[in-house]
Amino acid sequence: xxxxxxxxxxxxxxxxxxxxxxxxxxxxxxxxxxxxxxxxxxxxxxxxxxxxxxxxxxxxxxxxxxxxxxxxxxxxxxxxxxxxxxxxxxxxxxxxxxxxxxxxxxxxxxxxxxxxxxxxxxxxxxxxxxxxxxxxxxxxxxxxxxxxxxxxxxxxxxxxxxxxxxxxxxxxxxxxxxxxxxxxxxxxxxxxxxxxxxxxxxxxxxxxxxxxxxxxxxxxxxxxxxxxxxxxxxxxxxxxxxxxxxxxxxxxxxxxxxxxxxxxxxxx
Amino acid sequence: xxxxxxxxxxxxxxxxxxxxxxxxxxxxxxxxxxxxxxxxxxxxxxxxxxxxxxxxxxxxxxxxxxxxxxxxxxxxxxxxxxxxxxxxxxxxxxxxxxxxxxxxxxx
Numbered sequence: 001x002x003x004x005x006x007x008x009x010x011x012x013x014x015x016x017x018x019x020x021x022x023x024x025x026x027x028x029x030x031x032x033x034x035x036x037x038x039x040x041x042x043x044x045x046x047x048x049x050x051x052x053x054x055x056x057x058x059x060x061x062x063x064x065x066x067x068x069x070x071x072x073x074x075x076x077x078x079x080x081x082x083x084x085x086x087x088x089x090x091x092x093x094x095x096x097x098x099x100x101x102x103x104x105x106x107x108x109x110x111x112x113x114x115x116x117x118x119x120x121x122x123x124x125x126x127x128x129x130x131x132x133x134x135x136x137x138x139x140x141x142x143x144x145x146x147x148x149x150x151x152x153x154x155x156x157x158x159x160x161x162x163x164x165x166x167x168x169x170x171x172x173x174x175x176x177x178x179x180x181x182x183x184x185x186x187x188x189x190x191x192x193x194x195x196x197x198x199x200x201x202x203x204x205x206x207x208x209x210x211x212x213x214x215x216x217x218x219x220x221x222x223x224x225x226x227x228x229x230x231x232x233x234x235x236x237x238x239x240x241x242x243x244x245x246x247x248x249x250x251x252x253x254x255x256x257x258x259x260x261x262x263x264x265x266x267x268x
Numbered sequence: 269x270x271x272x273x274x275x276x277x278x279x280x281x282x283x284x285x286x287x288x289x290x291x292x293x294x295x296x297x298x299x300x301x302x303x304x305x306x307x308x309x310x311x312x313x314x315x316x317x318x319x320x321x322x323x324x325x326x327x328x329x330x331x332x333x334x335x336x337x338x339x340x341x342x343x344x345x346x347x348x349x350x351x352x353x354x355x356x357x358x359x360x361x362x363x364x365x366x367x368x369x370x371x372x373x374x375x
Binding site for chain 1: 341344355363365
């Protein structure tokens with residue numbers, strides 16, 4: 001058995017006395033450090049969740065503004081669309097408040113997962129609304145260009161009376177009419193297709209059908225846009241043929257998306 | 269004949285005449301005529317209102333539909349161009365919405 005001198009024993013005793021509180025302190029700080037790490041993890045998860053929710057709400061608010069100034073759609077369609085968007089905004093606001101106030105890690109995990117699940121609805125609603133608003137503007141433009149086309153027709157008739165050969169201008173006017181008609185039909189088609197969307201709820205068949213419908217509607221909007229650009233070229237050709245002075249065009253109005261002056265779209 | 273009996277007879281005759289008129293539809297015609305006049309006035313008012321609202325209001329910065337002068341056509345063209353620019357933005361938003369990706373969530 002090892003024996004120590006009295007001084008040595010005292011020294012061990014002092015070291016022991018010093019170590020005990022140190023070890024005790026170390027043991028005491030293990031739990032707060034773990035808790036702090038868990039808290040940091042929750043904070044990070046909440047930040048990511050807030051970021052995604054804020055992003056979606058910002059987009060939905062833009063959509064709401066744009067839907068509000070749609071000019072051509074039927075009132076009930078517009079009301080239903082606006083209601084669906086505002087419902088999503090309210091749901092996200094409630095979810096965000098719940099997540100921000102959450103203190104239970106298990107519940108927080110579930111709530112964060114619900115953001116991913118809610119994306120399926122969001123990912124259908126926003127394109128549907130965007131397609132509807134774009135189609136609405138297409139129809140507005142066809143109305144505007146039809147009015148302008150009537151004026152050009154009157155000017156062409158006057159030119160004919162004055163002895164001008166209007167055969168080329170009449171042909172271009174006919175093309176303008178056809179393009180406007182097709183643009184209107186494409187807009188109608190886009191909206192009709194987009195309203196057929198249904199929440200997939202994880203059903204892959206429905207997901208595929210929705211994706212195909214959105215693609216079809218997107219294509220229709222694109223075709224309508226091209227029709228209108230071609231129509232605008234026809235108008236320019238006729239204006240040139242009639243030697244119309246466009247001095248007023250220098251004061252081209254600007255349109256702010258979502259403003260009352262920005263407008264238009266589709267009847268169904 | 270007592271005076272009272274005379275008044276009773278007059279009253280009976282008046283009631284009888286009134287009933288005959290009602291039965292023959294004269295009162296109905298009179299009341300229909302009055303209500304028709306009221307409706308006609310309403311119809312005129314409604315027509316006036318419709319006529320006022322039917323006047324083609326300039327659409328999105330366009331000029332009056334009946335004006336085909338150079339300045340009016342210039343104004344219309346400018347209004348169309350503004351909407352065309354906005355349509356480009358709408359088309360881009362449709363594309364962006366279809367390509368949207370969520371911020372990854374994990375916990």
